[in-house]
Amino acid sequence: MIVNILQSVADGALMGCVYALIALGLSLIFGVLNIVNFAHGDFVMLSMYLTFWASTYLSLDAVFTPLITIPLLFGLGVLIYYSIIQKTLRERFVVQVAVTVGLMTFLRAFAQLVWEARPRALKFSIIQGNFPLGPFTVLLSRLISASLSIVAVVAVAMFLKYSWLGRSIRAASDDADAASLMGVNIRWTYAFAFAMGSALTALAGGLLMTFQQVDPTMGLRFGLLSWCILALSGLGSISGLLISGVIVGVAEALTVAYWEPRARSLIVYLIFVVILWLRPRGLFGRK
Amino acid sequence: MTALRVQGLRSGYGKVPILAGVDLLVAGGEVVAVVGPNGSGKSTLLKTICGLIRPYSGQILFDGRDMAGRPSYHIARAGISYVPEGGRLFPNMTVRENLLMGAFATPANLKSGLLEEIYTLFPILQRRGRQYAATLSGGEKQMLAISRGLVSSPKILMLDEPSLGIAPKLVEEIYDRLHALKAKGLTVLLVEQNTNFALELADRAYVLENGRIVLEGSGQDVAANPEIKRHFLGL
Numbered sequence: 001m002i003v004n005i006l007q008s009v010a011d012g013a014l015m016g017c018v019y020a021l022i023a024l025g026l027s028l029i030f031g032v033l034n035i036v037n038f039a040h041g042d043f044v045m046l047s048m049y050l051t052f053w054a055s056t057y058l059s060l061d062a063v064f065t066p067l068i069t070i071p072l073l074f075g076l077g078v079l080i081y082y083s084i085i086q087k088t089l090r091e092r093f094v095v096q097v098a099v100t101v102g103l104m105t106f107l108r109a110f111a112q113l114v115w116e117a118r119p120r121a122l123k124f125s126i127i128q129g130n131f132p133l134g135p136f137t138v139l140l141s142r143l144i145s146a147s148l149s150i151v152a153v154v155a156v157a158m159f160l161k162y163s164w165l166g167r168s169i170r171a172a173s174d175d176a177d178a179a180s181l182m183g184v185n186i187r188w189t190y191a192f193a194f195a196m197g198s199a200l201t202a203l204a205g206g207l208l209m210t211f212q213q214v215d216p217t218m219g220l221r222f223g224l225l226s227w228c229i230l231a232l233s234g235l236g237s238i239s240g241l242l243i244s245g246v247i248v249g250v251a252e253a254l255t256v257a258y259w260e261p262r263a264r265s266l267i268v269y270l271i272f273v274v275i276l277w278l279r280p281r282g283l284f285g286r287k
Numbered sequence: 288m289t290a291l292r293v294q295g296l297r298s299g300y301g302k303v304p305i306l307a308g309v310d311l312l313v314a315g316g317e318v319v320a321v322v323g324p325n326g327s328g329k330s331t332l333l334k335t336i337c338g339l340i341r342p343y344s345g346q347i348l349f350d351g352r353d354m355a356g357r358p359s360y361h362i363a364r365a366g367i368s369y370v371p372e373g374g375r376l377f378p379n380m381t382v383r384e385n386l387l388m389g390a391f392a393t394p395a396n397l398k399s400g401l402l403e404e405i406y407t408l409f410p411i412l413q414r415r416g417r418q419y420a421a422t423l424s425g426g427e428k429q430m431l432a433i434s435r436g437l438v439s440s441p442k443i444l445m446l447d448e449p450s451l452g453i454a455p456k457l458v459e460e461i462y463d464r465l466h467a468l469k470a471k472g473l474t475v476l477l478v479e480q481n482t483n484f485a486l487e488l489a490d491r492a493y494v495l496e497n498g499r500i501v502l503e504g505s506g507q508d509v510a511a512n513p514e515i516k517r518h519f520l521g522l
Contacts, residue, residue, distance in 0.1 A: 164391075164394070167380070167384060167387060167388060167391075168388070168391055170377070170379065170380060170384075171377045171380065171388050171391075173379075174377040174378055174379050174380060175375055175376075175377060175378075177339055177359070177371075177375065178371065178375040178376070178377065179377075179388070180338075180339075180358070180359040180360045180363070181337060181339075181359055181360075181363050181368075181369050181371070181375075182360075182363060182388045182389060182391040182392065182435075182439075183360050183363040183364045183391050183392030183439070184360055184388075184391055185358075185360045186360065236379060286379055
């Protein structure tokens, strides 16, 4: 019994690291542009399909597909920023919501058209397989995905903290006008942050495809997951984001194992609502 | 040599006009103060010059080029540094990171020892280097804001109400440093409610009222003008 519970906790924790990577992209977009992007989860879904496509037609293993999908999603992010997002920045909140919800619906309809409604999965990845560790079973694909996610999250944190460009992104997030007075091109910086947030979903999508299938309605689930993690963590703390990802991942895994697989979104939503109610700026967030 | 020449500048917030045609001149190495009552358009003038507000019409000639209507990052890179009212620091960044942001467009400045020069001017900033800007006191925030505006070694420094909401003792300290910067030949355009300090520092001064320049002269002349004393300065 204890072994089973610990196994679920470990599986959920590994999954949570990938969730944190997805939420980091959302956090970047929300924190810098101050825009609520409802389409973020559908970027993950799109990335998973692109991984499927690249893997099937280019015979590339899913672990390596981010080499292609990261530039693709970055480019798509730039395109979407300049064509849609930029025009909504000065609009009222409802307009922003309408636009990103529209984008979400569009991406889902697009996926249904191109890849049809049936789920797709990859038959093989070089990181599939498992090994025993004491009484536990470690899924290699999940272990590697979690490790790569942590590496990516830390790398982004270092980039934001120490690089020239990263500093200007944080400055724009703090006070866009003041940043422009320092010579920072705000439009360009916003485009970069949006594209970078989108590109992070490409890595997450590739990792997810090594151990699970994709269907066109999945975006909503990832969107909800990342908003929940972001609410739990608050803005501005990278370690908080990782911990929150793990909490959500574990809660989900325990629900699936000991209650009811169909209730996992319910549990995530419950965490989301409770944290917004009790502590709106999150457990680790700044003011 | 003329550093900045403003001609017939009209500007405002949306459709609410504030500046009704302002002419102003700042020569290289000169300290110019703009004084006047609350709501006369002093801040609007500086915000329009630095590009945060688009002018309706008029010219902002800087080094012979018209800057009117250009984006603010462009104007900043041209060498106009604006220190906004209240500082507008990056609160979630450290004191040091705020200073590094000041040199965003001129990274070479950081290698030339400019940061050390600024630390000599305001030693407290070096001690507070790792602290978040949000944790500074009002006076320290203003010192950091001025320093951040200096790290780009601008051709002109524009200060918006540097004494606002700051303890009198620290106002003295800040103006003492501004005198030192003036002695080094820094070009300054200064907007102040605290006219005593501003007019003492300034080579020349303009009096702004309802969006128009109503008087101009040397700092001492403006300070001595009986009309001005009575109407605006409350002396």
